Amino acid sequence: MPEAPLDLLLLPTWLVPVEPAGVVLRDHGLGIRDGRIALIAPRAEALRHPVKEMRELPQCLLAPGLINAHGHAAMTLLRGIADDLPLMTWLHEHIWPAEGKWVDEDFVRDGTDLAIAEQIKGGVSCFSDMYFYPQTAAECVHNAGVRAQITVPVLDFPVPGALNAAEALRKGLQLFDDLKQHPRIRIAFGPHAPYTVSDDKLEQIRVLADELDAGIHMHVHETAQEVAEAVSKHGERPLARLARLGLLGPRFQAVHMTQIDDEDLALLVEHNCSIVHCPESNLKLASGFCPVERLWQAGVNVAIGTDGAASNNDLDLLGETRTAALLAKAVAGSATALNAHSALRMATLNGARALGLESQTGSLELGKLADVVAFDLSGLAQQPIYDPVSQLIYASGRDCVKHLWVGGKQLLDEGRLTRMDEGELIARAREWGARIASK
Numbered sequence: 001m002p003e004a005p006l007d008l009l010l011l012p013t014w015l016v017p018v019e020p021a022g023v024v025l026r027d028h029g030l031g032i033r034d035g036r037i038a039l040i041a042p043r044a045e046a047l048r049h050p051v052k053e054m055r056e057l058p059q060c061l062l063a064p065g066l067i068n069a070h071g072h073a074a075m076t077l078l079r080g081i082a083d084d085l086p087l088m089t090w091l092h093e094h095i096w097p098a099e100g101k102w103v104d105e106d107f108v109r110d111g112t113d114l115a116i117a118e119q120i121k122g123g124v125s126c127f128s129d130m131y132f133y134p135q136t137a138a139e140c141v142h143n144a145g146v147r148a149q150i151t152v153p154v155l156d157f158p159v160p161g162a163l164n165a166a167e168a169l170r171k172g173l174q175l176f177d178d179l180k181q182h183p184r185i186r187i188a189f190g191p192h193a194p195y196t197v198s199d200d201k202l203e204q205i206r207v208l209a210d211e212l213d214a215g216i217h218m219h220v221h222e223t224a225q226e227v228a229e230a231v232s233k234h235g236e237r238p239l240a241r242l243a244r245l246g247l248l249g250p251r252f253q254a255v256h257m258t259q260i261d262d263e264d265l266a267l268l269v270e271h272n273c274s275i276v277h278c279p280e281s282n283l284k285l286a287s288g289f290c291p292v293e294r295l296w297q298a299g300v301n302v303a304i305g306t307d308g309a310a311s312n313n314d315l316d317l318l319g320e321t322r323t324a325a326l327l328a329k330a331v332a333g334s335a336t337a338l339n340a341h342s343a344l345r346m347a348t349l350n351g352a353r354a355l356g357l358e359s360q361t362g363s364l365e366l367g368k369l370a371d372v373v374a375f376d377l378s379g380l381a382q383q384p385i386y387d388p389v390s391q392l393i394y395a396s397g398r399d400c401v402k403h404l405w406v407g408g409k410q411l412l413d414e415g416r417l418t419r420m421d422e423g424e425l426i427a428r429a430r431e432w433g434a435r436i437a438s439k
């Protein structure tokens with residue numbers, strides 16, 4: 001049988017598979033067939049394969065698409081509405097009142113589309129979302145062609161789209177059912193935080209997540225205040241409470257974790273949990289510092305997230321990765337902490353692992369989905385190039401993102417969105433901005 005032709009052969013100057021770690025392949029080709037990576041070979045060998053389409057990518061670094069492991073997509077429409085405030089003031093006095101007033105299905109649709117477009121332009125092939133009207137966010141993901149974990153938000157009080165936790169879970173279970181075969185969307189549970197979800201609901205979520213083999217994604221230990229209040233009210237740290245309730249395990253995604261004592265670390269290791277580190281949101285809200293190097297040394301999987309655009313204020317995962325690499329050194333008091341290759345791994349394969357997708361995406365390996373980003377390193381500010389990964393993490397901005405494929409489908413071509421109308425997205429966002437600012 002003659003070999004079936006590749007659908008697409010990409011020929012970059014550098015190919016960084018992420019797995020194996022630390023490898024940079026020069027002058028190699030990556031072939032895609034049926035949405036998956038079908039070939040990685042030296043250029044001359046790759047060119048001997050039959051191909052339908054070939055793309056030369058001179059001075060480009062080809063890497064796995066970036067994975068934004070925590071965000072609130074539709075909050076793009078609240079970008080800059082309440083800056084320079086600590087978490088609880090920001091949330092109680094500004095964000096929750098604004099969400100109560102403005103968030104409906106149209107808000108979520110327009111805000112999520114804007115977030116998806118911003119992320120595609122920033123090289124993100126997959127993101128995690130925790131927001132209201134998850135069914136609407138799922139529709140946006142479906143239409144845009146990206147990959148996502150959509151979480152079902154659960155809180156003890158009424159929120160947009162659900163009068164109570166029971167309604168949120170009922171609608172969430174319907175979403176699980178509707179999307180269980182979706183090739184790009186994975187549904188998970190999103191209990192908001194230990195201070196907003198009571199034990200009975202957490203226990204219910206544990207049972208459902210076990211039954212459905214689903215992820216549990218939650219803000220945990222975001223600030224020292226959260227931990228101190230829990231200890232003074234209940235005599236227990238929030239992570240210890242979650243362990244007692246049986247929530248911790250390999251499907252548990254603890255977002256933030258700026259406060260980690262020895263017992264917390266032991267729990268994270270014992271239960272093989274993932275952490276989602278959101279350094280810029282933590283810096284801007286002065287929430288604290290996640291001890292990334294300590295976690296890394298202990299073998300805990302650490303992924304990266306931007307958090308929402310109202311606390312970051314962008315969805316720039318490449319920038320976030322640079323911040324993470326720099327901050328890890330300052331927090332560890334060691335310049336060797338989190339080097340550029342490890343930082344890129346956090347932004348790709350570790351994100352995939354946190355979301356339970358590591359067998360499918362997060363690295364450029366044969367058989368994996370073709371979620372691939374091409375960064376253009378030909379610019380003046382990136383010269384000379386000793387190590388292209390160092391140049392990407394420490395010397396490049398998201399303007400160098402040139403192409404993005406998700407499952408082999410091109411969503412960004414020469415920096416332009418292929419499926420979304422940028423002008424229309426901007427117009428819709430401006431309309432929301434004008435409406436919200438006028439009230």
Ligand SMILES: CSC[C@H]1O[C@@H](n2cnc3c(O)ncnc32)[C@H](O)[C@@H]1O
Binds near residue numbers: 091154222
């Ligand atoms: C369950 S829907 C999401 C809910 O979370 C709020 N939120 C956004 N960022 C944060 C954060 O850093 N900590 C806690 N809560 C946050 C968002 O505004 C929604 O209300």
Ligand SMILES: [Zn+2]
Binds near residue numbers: 070219255307308
């Ligand atoms: Zn968040």
